[in-house]
Amino acid sequence: MAARIASLRERVAAADVAYHRDDAPVMSDADYDALKRELAALEAAHPDLAAADSPTQTVGAAPSERFAKVRHAQRMMSLENAFTPEAVADFITRMRSFLGLAPDAPLAMTAEPKIDGLSLSLRYEQGRLVQAATRGDGTTGENVTANARTIADIPAVIPDAPDVLEVRGEVYMTHEDFAALNDSGADRVFANPRNAAAGSLRQLDPGITARRPLRFFAYGWGQISAPLADTQSGAIARLAAMGFATTSPRLCSSLADLLAVWADLEQRRATLGFDIDGVVYKVDDLSLQDRLGFRSTTPRWALAHKFPAEIAWTRLERIEIQVGRTGALSPVARLAPVTVGGVVVQNATLHNEDYIAGHDSRGQPIRDGRDIREGDWVQVYRAGDVIPKVADVDLSRRTNPDHYEFPTTCPECGSEAIREPGDSVRRCSGGLGCPAQAIERLRHFVSRAAFDIEGLGAKQVEAFYADPVLPIREPAEIFTLAARDAAGLARLKNRDGWGERSAENLFRSIEERRSIPLARLIFALGI
Ligand SMILES: [Zn+2]
Known part of the structure; x- marks a missing residue:
């Protein structure tokens, strides 16, 4: 028991110095609180082992030598x-x-x-x-x-x-x-x-x-x-x-x-x-x-x-690349589920390829230059923003010998992904031939702030994009949908998930949006 108490004291004291004096925490607040609570409970149960210099009896850490x-x-x-x-x-x-x-x-x-x-x-x-x-x-x-x-x-x-x-x-x-x-x-x-x-x-x-x-x-x-x-x-x-x-x-x-x-x-x-x-x-x-x-x-x-802790450590299972409307390749961390600030987090942003490599676009180190690899133990940070971030990495638990290789081709269409000088982002060069970009662009086009077409949400856009009979591959095809449907044999109203009323409602809400204010049009086109 004395050994356990001594070990806890040592770990809590080291965490105090890292947090209070060096501004570089070595464990999450939740882990720290748990260790300190265990130590306090053991000391209470074994008063003979109490010590005046135990971290439960002190506050913070001794001042740094750098200051008076x-x-x-x-x-x-x-x-x-x-x-x-x-x-x-x-x-x-x-x-x-x-x-x-x-x-x-x-x-x-x-x-x-x-x-x-x-x-x-x-x-x-x-x-x-x-x-x-x-x-x-x-x-x-x-x-x-x-x-x-x-x-x-x-x-x-x-x-x-x-x-x-x-x-x-x-x-x-x-x-x-x-x-x-x-x-x-x-x-x-x-x-x-x-x-x-x-x-x-x-x-x-x-x-x-x-x-x-x-x-x-x-x-x-x-x-x-x-x-x-x-x-x-x-x-x-x-x-x-x-x-x-x-x-x-x-x-x-x-x-x-x-x-x-x-x-x-x-x-x-x-x-x-x-x-x-x-x-x-x-x-x-x-x-x-x-x-x-x-x-x-x-x-x-x-x-x-x-409050529940906003920082937690977990395993980064793999890095996935998402392709946005403008072709930007965004790395997303797929995490072993962990509770951060009372919310279960499974995905976090990794910003861009420089952030993963451990430096910014000017070559200045991020995380003192530590890179992030698949399989690493990473610190997830979530506060203020809705999007959790990967903040740090624990090198002592690293097993993967390989740096993460950021792809130079688009994972969706195979086109070359190009990074212009001075840009921190790598982009797919496939344009609207890239399905990921085309779908994202359509989704943006019909979104609330743009055309805001009732009955045509992100899910429907994706389904119409892949539809062999009544496809929507570009924004203009939204407005020919009703005419193409009327000319065809396999009518929308007869399909699974659709009926006379829902098809009519969709065509009507598209018709209502045929003329929209210029500001919305500009936003919808993303220009
Ligand atoms: Zn692409």
Whole structure:
């Protein structure tokens, strides 16, 4: 048992250093949480084997040697995690019993999104920003003052602040800014917005940080010379009035309220524009927070109710090539099914052949130059976007000796697939002779935003394309369909899946679309 505990401690500690100090996670959040929970359970069951330096008793990782150290005036705590509604209910019961409250006595709480970024503590003296420090191990962080001064969301001066005010919050990057940064040919391509935010803030050259689109949300405070308010929600409103963006905590009066906020944010998670990994619940009354106090690394008055992990590792079974409307050959990863962010994922985009090879179109390395091969263990990332991406690869589990060979002919029609200089995409040269391109073009032509023909969806387009009697091979043939049907012997209405009414309806909706606005026509033709 002692050996198992020692091994778990070692793995969790190594993951802490990789995540917090090097901004390069070595395992998924879900795997990390599972290891840490197992370790905590074993330590609880074997108190004789407990140790003060166990990763369950510490926060984050020691600061990097590259930065000057800052000792926090007040420790930066971590949060207790919960993964189920039962654990949230348990948390509330424990607090009630600690405070001696009756089960039906009111207990106001706040609920706010948990931003997936990098914690930062800002110290203001006489209303001026004098120091910014990362969390580090909670006691000692890294001095990143010059870098923090370049972030527009962080006020340099606050006119009506208490003499000493430490504001705590999260530095993060929006999905839009993250995508633009990775596309801009920055010296490094990041796996996700959190790594990009952390890597951008922890730069030795503040000039680089200044060019990175970092943002800041305030969610709390450290040392203060005068209270901001007598409630959590009041204090955050005060920070908002001082000019900080806040996570806009919502006031809740019951477990059901808290869980409703969680469910709402979980559902809207993909459209918020930035990554969140859960919801944080806090007791609203600050005098109750004081009475509840702290454990070794976490407050008793707050809880992080996490979402299912958005990163997972799985096996890349094979790489398939899809041919689009313009002939672009797009590589798609077929994966061993894995749950990412609560959704089962089996396909993910691999962008283009350069991305698979491990560099961008300018030859700059992606994933430090690691290529992706069939059979590899890959990290799948899904957040914000609906389309999951393959972000990274585990070289230690690689068995395939061969690089992936991107095809130079179209897998659909066999025509040569050509890559023009300066283009990151390889395209089939078969034009409309390529069935994949012809079908995609027809599908686009009849889509909602273009001709929008009722009864002629993607499935029907594919069937008519292959139909030997009544084919639609190009858009103009849609408008001759009724006449050709009337002239033929094998009428559409007599076919399987069709009847008098459905055939009539189709011909009528085509007829109605004979003249459409020019804008739609241009869109439909893809010009
Ligand atoms: Zn083709």
